[in-house]
């Protein structure tokens with residue numbers, strides 16, 4: 001059997017590699033980042049910005065002690081396929097690999113909601129702001145607002161404060177008063193983290209405003225001010241609550257979207273999450289997908305954070321070792337003690353968070369006719385309405401074809417879900433499961449050069 | 459290490475990506491959009507959104523946020 005292919009060198013991919021190595025197996029980790037660590041451990045050479053470093057270095061050291069684990073950094077998988085029990089991947093350096101065992105550990109990216117001015121320079125995703133900072137200490141601005149929903153807004157605001165940015169406010173759109181108790185009831189370690197972030201924010205006198213949202217960003221060629229409003233339980237603006245504040249950048253985040261592009265190409269069965277209706281890879285108790293030998297771990301099976309990604313990675317790595325005949329099932333049991341319980345505990349916690357920090361449909365009332373919906377193709381809200389009401393598009397696919405929404409370079413990664421929800425609302429029904437799955441259908445995961453294509457054809 | 463931004467030679471000390479390198483030099487705007495000519499900068503920061511595309515060594519549409527600086531690299535951005 002050939003060595004296991006691991007796509008994604010984040011927490012999930014790294015912990016799987018460690019288990020495979022411990023079982024005496026070999027693997028190759030492919031990641032578009034030059035370094036291991038994924039989105040969570042995105043640190044520069046300057047260790048100051050490394051976060052939760054001990055766990056990272058423990059994993060990295062163990063991987064580096066095993067020469068049979070190859071790390072192919074700075075390499076992107078642009079295509080994947082599955083046939084007769086063999087998974088194949090094509091890399092942007094013109095090479096390709098095939099194996100009977102493959103792990104999808106491709107993680108997630110920020111989920112965004114559109115609002116007037118979200119396309120101005122200075123408007124970034126919360127994760128993006130964090131990524132710049134962690135990677136090289138770059139700051140998105142000097143005086144910024146952090147807004148959206150979810151527990152992730154707190155660490156982002158706290159690290160900006162620590163880096164010397166003036167954080168003018170953290171705006172949480174959902175009514176989460178008392179949520180810290182809620183967190184603590186389920187996960188004590190998370191409460192300790194949250195308490196630390198609150199302390200940093202309180203010391204810097206950063207206002208944390210619950211039930212508020214950025215509903216507009218304005219400026220001449222870049223963000224210069226924001227419009228903030230109090231929103232109700234459904235995210236609709238409360239009359240008379242509008243405020244305008246000067247700032248030079250904003251970071252907004254609305255949770256995360258699992259990256260299913262390659263999973264889709266590999267033909268694995270997906271589920272629709274009952275709470276937020278995101279598309280996630282369906283896995284069994286061993287993290288194996290519907291395709292024999294193809295496993296998935298981390299955010300691609302549903303957003304659950306770094307601790308869940310680490311556990312799922314370990315479970316997958318052990319199961320891959322069994323499938324490859326490297327260890328017995330008895331041995332696997334000994335290596336897996338406690339993992340299944342811990343996984344189900346964190347998954348429950350993640351589901352609880354998802355329901356507290358759910359995106360409520362009233363965000364659509366923030367849109368103006370000229371608000372950009374598809375950033376790549378510059379399609380406005382008015383144009384999307386037009387294809388539904390004047391051109392008669394009665395499903396998401398037709399609306400996309402007629403408006404070009406989601407047909408640009410990002411292939412609908414940013415606006416796919418937005419368009420599905422906006423079009424659904426305009427035609428008076430919610431997007432169907434198939435329409436949601438269709439968002440992730442991208443035969444070419446990332447653009448490649450003609451030279452690479454030519455090389456691959458040889 | 460030397461890189462060129464719109465032809466001007468700039469000393470780059472760290473190994474970092476084109477996007478953060480430019481941001482630290484106050485270059486928030488990276489390009490103008492095709493249809494409306496509106497300015498855009500980095501949005502997702504991780505290679506997902508394609509808002510940060512610039513021309514690097516003559517090749518258009520390279521994502522600044524995931525392209526590492528290299529000695530002698532020529533970067534063209536909206537000035």
Ligand SMILES: Cc1cc2nc3c(=O)[nH]c(=O)nc-3n(C[C@H](O)[C@@H](O)[C@H](O)COP(=O)(O)OP(=O)(O)OC[C@H]3O[C@@H](n4cnc5c(N)ncnc54)[C@H](O)[C@@H]3O)c2cc1C
Nearest residue numbers: 008010011012031032038039040077107127298299305306
């Ligand atoms: C921008 C961003 C910043 C975040 N910052 C934090 C944070 O500070 N704290 C926190 O608790 N959580 C953070 N998260 C949440 C994050 O999802 C973590 O929970 C954790 O990193 C998930 O681990 P993972 O292994 O599932 O995926 P990831 O860590 O996302 O790792 C997936 C890896 O797969 C690689 N990959 C994906 N597709 C391909 C491909 N086609 N070819 C090659 N490589 C590919 C990616 O480059 C990435 O390194 C962040 C998320 C994002 C999107």
Ligand code: FES
Nearest residue numbers: 503505507508523
């Ligand atoms: S900022 Fe999104 S791809 Fe570079």
